[in-house]
Amino acid sequence: ASKSPIQSIVKETHSTIHSKPSSAPPASLERVVFNTEHIWKNDVLNSVTPRGSISDHHKVVLVTGAAGFVGTHVSLALKRRGDSVVGLDNFNRYYDPKLKRSRQDLLLNEGVYVVEGDINDMELLNRLFDTVRFTHVMHLAAQAGVRYAMKNPSSYIHSNIAGFVSLLEVCKSLNPKPAIVWASSSSVYGLNTKLPFSEEDRTDQPASVYAATKKADEEIAHSYNHIYGLSLTGLRFFTVYGPWGRPDMAYFEFTKNILKGKKITVFQGPGGVSVGRDFTYIDDVVKGCVAALDTAGKSIGREGKRKGLKAPLRVFNIGNTSPESVEKLVGILERLLKKKAMRDVQEMPKNGDVMFTHANISLAARELGYMPTTDLETGLKKFVEWYVDWIQKD
Numbered sequence: 001a002s003k004s005p006i007q008s009i010v011k012e013t014h015s016t017i018h019s020k021p022s023s024a025p026p027a028s029l030e031r032v033v034f035n036t037e038h039i040w041k042n043d044v045l046n047s048v049t050p051r052g053s054i055s056d057h058h059k060v061v062l063v064t065g066a067a068g069f070v071g072t073h074v075s076l077a078l079k080r081r082g083d084s085v086v087g088l089d090n091f092n093r094y095y096d097p098k099l100k101r102s103r104q105d106l107l108l109n110e111g112v113y114v115v116e117g118d119i120n121d122m123e124l125l126n127r128l129f130d131t132v133r134f135t136h137v138m139h140l141a142a143q144a145g146v147r148y149a150m151k152n153p154s155s156y157i158h159s160n161i162a163g164f165v166s167l168l169e170v171c172k173s174l175n176p177k178p179a180i181v182w183a184s185s186s187s188v189y190g191l192n193t194k195l196p197f198s199e200e201d202r203t204d205q206p207a208s209v210y211a212a213t214k215k216a217d218e219e220i221a222h223s224y225n226h227i228y229g230l231s232l233t234g235l236r237f238f239t240v241y242g243p244w245g246r247p248d249m250a251y252f253e254f255t256k257n258i259l260k261g262k263k264i265t266v267f268q269g270p271g272g273v274s275v276g277r278d279f280t281y282i283d284d285v286v287k288g289c290v291a292a293l294d295t296a297g298k299s300i301g302r303e304g305k306r307k308g309l310k311a312p313l314r315v316f317n318i319g320n321t322s323p324e325s326v327e328k329l330v331g332i333l334e335r336l337l338k339k340k341a342m343r344d345v346q347e348m349p350k351n352g353d354v355m356f357t358h359a360n361i362s363l364a365a366r367e368l369g370y371m372p373t374t375d376l377e378t379g380l381k382k383f384v385e386w387y388v389d390w391i392q393k394d
């Protein structure tokens with residue numbers, strides 16, 4: 001008999017899908033006597049239950065960092081096109097968790113459940129993979145932010161390096177193994193002066209611990225591909241912005257402070273040279289992520305390697321290809337907000353920032369069909385509309 005759609009996705013018998021935990025144990029005993037799997041099991045199974053029939057291309061995706069900025073948008077896009085999606089997020093306090101909870105609500109409304117937990121928790125990861133047969137992992141959980149790495153470097157090692165290895169360790173032991181697409185960063189180009197940045201350019205001069213952890217991840221990805229035959233695709237994102245964005249980023253903080261009539265700090269290079277970024281709009285980034293999943297191929301495992309097969313190991317720039325100065329960004333925000341910014345222009349401190357980023361995207365265009373279509377003005381307009389609405393509801 002052919003399998004029902006849900007049976008090809010979940011690893012349990014059909015009868016358990018709708019069963020609820022009979023009773024909850026006292027909180028203090030939870031870890032000892034209660035199989036905590038039950039806390040999220042039904043929600044996870046509902047989250048992966050396809051809305052319609054399953055196509056040959058149907059993906060079952062675990063999105064880590066799902067309550068994060070990029071994670072939320074990618075989860076929604078996958079769910080809306082009919083894939084099965086489950087999120088994982090530790091809801092840490094790097095920035096206001098209220099925003100993460102609002103993104104979680106948004107996801108839940110669209111049928112995407114986010115499990116609360118850390119990627120370093122291998123027991124939790126194993127339980128998730130025991131419950132659902134994920135075909136893909138979209139790994140976006142990370143400690144982000146370039147300048148915060150000077151304040152708290154170990155949080156970057158914990159999330160970006162240890163967490164990544166913990167995820168890969170779990171994936172390498174599965175059968176079949178999922179394909180993994182994960183977030184690298186434009187910051188790996190570090191002190192490179194050759195522009196625009198191409199994937200084959202050197203990435204051995206990181207300017208921050210954050211960049212160093214993303215570069216380390218690229219090397220770690222190489223080793224897991226080489227030894228365990230995991231399909232791994234790293235996406236070097238270039239300063240992603242848009243609705244539901246991260247409050248620690250310049251465009252978000254500038255908007256907030258301009259509206260409040262507070263000063264904003266605008267960094268400049270030595271001698272008044274303007275600092276520039278290849279600001280990339282979230283919808284374009286999402287298209288890059290989805291295309292990376294669609295073309296990820298398969299993890300072949302050591303077995304496949306013995307047969308002479310190769311699992312994909314890829315890295316792509318996901319940028320906008322038209323860098324703009326921070327000064328220009330501020331000017332656009334002033335126009336959209338109809339309010340003058342109070343600029344405090346300062347020389348860029350040597351705290352991990354680089355002067356300029358610019359992506360060459362020809363590889364992503366060729367292999368992923370990636371082609372960004374949103375200019376900074378259009379993207380910021382959408383951000384400002386969202387922001388104004390969001391703070392009113394807040």
Ligand SMILES: O=C(O)[C@H]1O[C@H](OP(=O)(O)OP(=O)(O)OC[C@H]2O[C@@H](n3ccc(=O)[nH]c3=O)[C@H](O)[C@@H]2O)[C@H](O)[C@@H](O)[C@@H]1O
Binds near residue numbers: 239
């Ligand atoms: O491309 C990337 O991979 C990185 O993009 C962003 O990092 P960044 O480009 O530094 O983004 P912002 O923090 O929004 O800064 C944008 C620009 O504004 C400038 N800036 C920032 C803050 C500020 O108060 N004033 C100011 O002029 C920065 O120097 C930078 O040139 C993200 O924060 C990183 O997580 C991501 O990895």
